Amino acid sequence: MTNRVDVVVIGGGQAGLAAGYHLRRRGLDFTVLDADPAPGGSWQHMWDSLHLFSPAEHSSLPGRLMPAQAGETYPDAGHVVDYLADYEKRYDLPVQHGTRVDAVRRDGERLLVEADTGTWRTRAVISATGTWSRPFLPAVPGRSAFAGRQLHTVNYHSPADFTDQHVIVVGGGNSGAQIAADLALDGQVKVTWVTQRSPRFLADDIDGRALFDVATARRRALDAGRDDAGGVASLGDIVAVPPVRAARDAGLLVARPMFARLTAEGVRWADGSHADADAVIWCTGFRPALAHLAPLNLRSARGHIPTDGTRALGEPRLHLLGYGDWTGPASATLIGVGRPARDAAHEIAALCAHN
Ligand code: FAD
Secondary structure: OEEEEEEEEEOOOHHHHHHHHHHHHOOOOEEEEEOOOOOOHHHHHOOOOOEOOOOHHHOOEOOEOOOOEOOEOOOEHHHHHHHHHHHHHHOOOOEEEOOOEEEEEEEOOEEEEEEOOEEEEEEEEEEOOOOOOOEOOOOOOOOOOOOOEEEEHHHOOOHHHHOOOEEEEEOOOHHHHHHHHHHHHHOOOEEEEEEOOOOOEOOOOOOHHHHHHHHHHHHHHHHOOOOOOOOHHHOOOEOOOHHHHHHHHOOOOOEEEOOOEEOOOEEEOOOOOEEEOOEEEEOOOEOOOOHHHHHHOOOOOOOOOOEEOOEEOOEEEEEEOOOOHHHOOOOOOOOOOHHHHHHHHHHHHHHHHHO
């Protein structure tokens, strides 16, 4: 049986829920299909000690402030999951959990969304599938030779899994710094942190609020045709959240340069020095999860789908939400996704009014 709705939102994480909020306000008939069996998007899979880099009130989706978490300035991932689950219920958003979309195809005037539980015929699609399901690992010589464990950020849970082991953490972004700090502060794990270039810590008084302000100022400047002031990347890479600051100040977060290759026992640097290791954790980022859109044939050589705002240039019935700044400044953050979600719902309402 084929279901019919005005709009299908693919993905029920924060981006999909923000889209749902604005579609509901526009009175559109929609459904949200989400592969995860439970609410919370990728937040339900993050490591045990992860905390947001902004206070709760600066991490909110449209319509509802995130409540503060007792005893925590920066809420933990579990608190975000609770907030998203409550948001879904509060706005009665029609999320079908445990439904994975395999393909979106053109079908004359409509789009066809094929999932493992059924098919939907729709006027418009918002794809909000995030990046968590597409961890990126760089091609480094010897990777298959290493006899120890190799994990990506997505598989890391807690230092308890590495007691008395030597762990190499690769990556100079927030995930790398936070996981290296988490392991080092535990005191029972030997950690070597390696980064491609020297780590760039943001000033200690800069957290997610300031990053969002910079992203917003950049958007305004670009909208007004002024010069690009460089955005958040000009400030540094690593937010000095309390555990990162504590590890850095204790001298536990000193990065070594990237090694040249893995060996069976560990890693070897270009100068010939070698370190035995039990595990390597690759904190080397993500790619957008866009495989379900392959039949539309929209991807550029960079692996993105070119957009005007959130609307795909090659398919005006498709919007992309979240993923990264290419779908709107800060659109892959809790506080930043509201505006592009509103714009997408606005454009889709206009589209639906005309056909
Ligand atoms: P996700 O949360 O990944 O949700 C996507 C949903 O789509 C999932 O539920 C998934 O099951 C579903 N899905 C995927 N593929 C399919 C498919 N084919 N069919 C159906 N469903 C599908 N942001 C902040 O604002 N503050 C922070 O402090 C912060 N810290 C971060 C720390 C880390 C380590 C990371 C990785 C990110 C952090 N972010 C932070 C960034 C951002 O908020 C998250 O990446 C966010 O989870 C993205 O939300 P999303 O809804 O786009 O994707």
